[in-house]
Amino acid sequence: MKRIYIYYGIGLGILLVVxxxxxxxxxxxxxxxxxxxxxxxxxxxxxxxxxxxxxxxRKSAPVVIQTPLQFDENKIxxxxxxxxxxxxxxxxxxxxxxxxxxxxxxxxxxxxxxxSARLFEKLEVNxxxxxxxxxxxxxxxxxx
Amino acid sequence: MKRIYIYYGIGLGILLVVxxxxxxxxxxxxxxxxxxxxxxxxxxxxxxxxxxxxxxxRKSAPVVIQTPLQFDENKIxxxxxxxxxxxxxxxxxxxxxxxxxxxxxxxxxxxxxxxSARLFEKLEVNxxxxxxxxxxxxxxxxxx
DNA sequence: TTGAAAATCACCCGAAAGTATGACAGAGGT
DNA sequence: ACCTCTGTCATACTTTCGGGTGATTTTCAA
Numbered sequence: 001m002k003r004i005y006i007y008y009g010i011g012l013g014i015l016l017v018v019x020x021x022x023x024x025x026x027x028x029x030x031x032x033x034x035x036x037x038x039x040x041x042x043x044x045x046x047x048x049x050x051x052x053x054x055x056x057x058r059k060s061a062p063v064v065i066q067t068p069l070q071f072d073e074n075k076i077x078x079x080x081x082x083x084x085x086x087x088x089x090x091x092x093x094x095x096x097x098x099x100x101x102x103x104x105x106x107x108x109x110x111x112x113x114x115x116s117a118r119l120f121e122k123l124e125v126n127x128x129x130x131x132x133x134x135x136x137x138x139x140x141x142x143x144x
Numbered sequence: 145m146k147r148i149y150i151y152y153g154i155g156l157g158i159l160l161v162v163x164x165x166x167x168x169x170x171x172x173x174x175x176x177x178x179x180x181x182x183x184x185x186x187x188x189x190x191x192x193x194x195x196x197x198x199x200x201x202r203k204s205a206p207v208v209i210q211t212p213l214q215f216d217e218n219k220i221x222x223x224x225x226x227x228x229x230x231x232x233x234x235x236x237x238x239x240x241x242x243x244x245x246x247x248x249x250x251x252x253x254x255x256x257x258x259x260s261a262r263l264f265e266k267l268e269v270n271x272x273x274x275x276x277x278x279x280x281x282x283x284x285x286x287x288x
Numbered sequence: 289t290t291g292a293a294a295a296t297c298a299c300c301c302g303a304a305a306g307t308a309t310g311a312c313a314g315a316g317g318t
Numbered sequence: 319a320c321c322t323c324t325g326t327c328a329t330a331c332t333t334t335c336g337g338g339t340g341a342t343t344t345t346c347a348a
Contacts, residue, residue, distance in 0.1 A: 037180065040184050041184050114327080304335070312325105
């Protein structure tokens with residue numbers, strides 16, 4: 001039933017447009033500018049829609065990230081990650097909150113924040129989830 | 145929400161400035177017509193692209209997520225996770241923030257929040273990192 | 289047609305996370 | 319002794335998350 005309303009609306013709209021067109025037939029000369037503008041708008045709108053469709057169509061390039069790594073100790077050093085930072089990283093990857101990590105390591109919440117901040121800096125990320133993702137890609141922590 | 149307002153405001157502001165500039169440039173007086181036409185063309189082109197993306201969001205969005213199907217589809221159903229929720233889960237596991245996910249899926253931030261909230265409920269977790277950890281354990285998403 | 293599930297969006301609020309900066313102590317290398 | 323790195327802790331501030339609630343629209347199957 002909603003569709004009926006839509007169709008009805010569309011019908012009315014078309015009718016209005018037609019009436020308007022008839023009305024403007026006498027005034028075409030006076031509104032050349034507007035008409036041109038409208039036409040340009042319509043054409044480029046269509047072009048834009050077409051471009052938008054085109055743009056979204058080929059997004060099926062599968063990304064094959066292959067990193068079935070087992071946690072390489074050398075890589076940790078490579079990335080300049082300290083022992084403590086790595087511990088924090090592991091715990092983060094297990095889904096622990098900063099507070100939980102702090103309790104587990106017997107340090108303050110602020111310390112955990114400092115460690116994770118440095119970690120994020122070294123991994124060039126800005127959130128724990130990104131850190132975990134990248135760390136697993138790089139083989140800095142074991143994947144499950 | 146706010147973002148949209150901001151972008152819209154910025155866009156309007158830029159447009160106004162541009163129009164002002166045009167207005168005050170006597171040298172280009174002669175080309176006002178062309179410039180206006182060009183501007184209209186550009187604006188509607190952008191609008192068209194946006195509309196095109198918007199219109200095809202449901203078709204294009206799922207394609208963006210390249211899942212080589214290493215996860216168990218039955219398990220997803222087992223846990224009562226909907227398609228959209230699963231998409232969000234995947235993107236979360238890739239370290240994206242809610243805002244980034246919203247942009248990628250062409251939905252609002254609030255929607256992503258709703259999806260993730262339901263997801264957390266179903267997975268019986270209370271944070272994205274825990275969700276990722278559990279989902280990988282359960283084989284709901286591919287491990288890298 | 290209708291009814292349920294899914295998807296969408298909004299608002300509020302408190303908690304957690306993240307940023308920036310500074311400080312201090314111990315270990316280890318030069 | 320001096321310097322650097324690491325680990326520790328703190329304060330203050332901004333941003334993001336997550337929980338709770340309510341609502342409308344779409345979709346899909348019975």
